[in-house]
Amino acid sequence: MDPLVYKLIHIIGITLLFLSFGAMLGGGSGKSYKMAAMGHGIALLLILVSGFGMQAKYGYPLGSGWLITKIAIWAVFGAVIVFAKRRAFPLPGLVALLLIAGGAAAWLGLMKPF
Ligand code: HEM
Numbered sequence: 001m002d003p004l005v006y007k008l009i010h011i012i013g014i015t016l017l018f019l020s021f022g023a024m025l026g027g028g029s030g031k032s033y034k035m036a037a038m039g040h041g042i043a044l045l046l047i048l049v050s051g052f053g054m055q056a057k058y059g060y061p062l063g064s065g066w067l068i069t070k071i072a073i074w075a076v077f078g079a080v081i082v083f084a085k086r087r088a089f090p091l092p093g094l095v096a097l098l099l100i101a102g103g104a105a106a107w108l109g110l111m112k113p114f
Contacts, residue, residue: 013046
């Protein structure tokens with residue numbers, strides 16, 4: 001498959017992930033929370049599969065620091081659903097964390113600094 005297709009799927013996944021975070025943190029009703037939780041799961045799957053698709057197509061070594069860090073950020077994004085549900089974190093802090101982590105993942109993918 002054209003690696004640009006993987007890239008497009010990567011970006012669709014990221015769009016859905018942040019859409020789901022927004023809906024989740026808005027503290028919606030039972031149904032909207034369920035939709036957000038589903039979107040969150042689907043988005044993470046799309047991001048991971050397309051990320052490894054690009055890694056394989058472009059031949060980036062699996063041990064690259066930037067790639068491993070992105071996978072760690074991906075895992076944090078997966079765990080956020082627990083914090084969001086338990087309201088274990090103040091909302092502005094969680095929003096800041098998500099923005100910084102998302103920006104860092106984009107920076108790592110674009111610059112591959114290490
Ligand atoms: C956690 C959320 C993530 C975000 C927000 C994110 C974001 C991005 C962005 C913005 C790019 C740049 C696309 C471009 O070059 O135009 C990118 C590239 C890339 N991402 Fe992610 N990413 C994430 C997770 C992952 C994961 C988990 C993997 C691997 C399993 C991954 C693998 C890659 C690879 C290999 C590239 C390089 C593409 C290239 O060289 O053209 N990403 N990512």
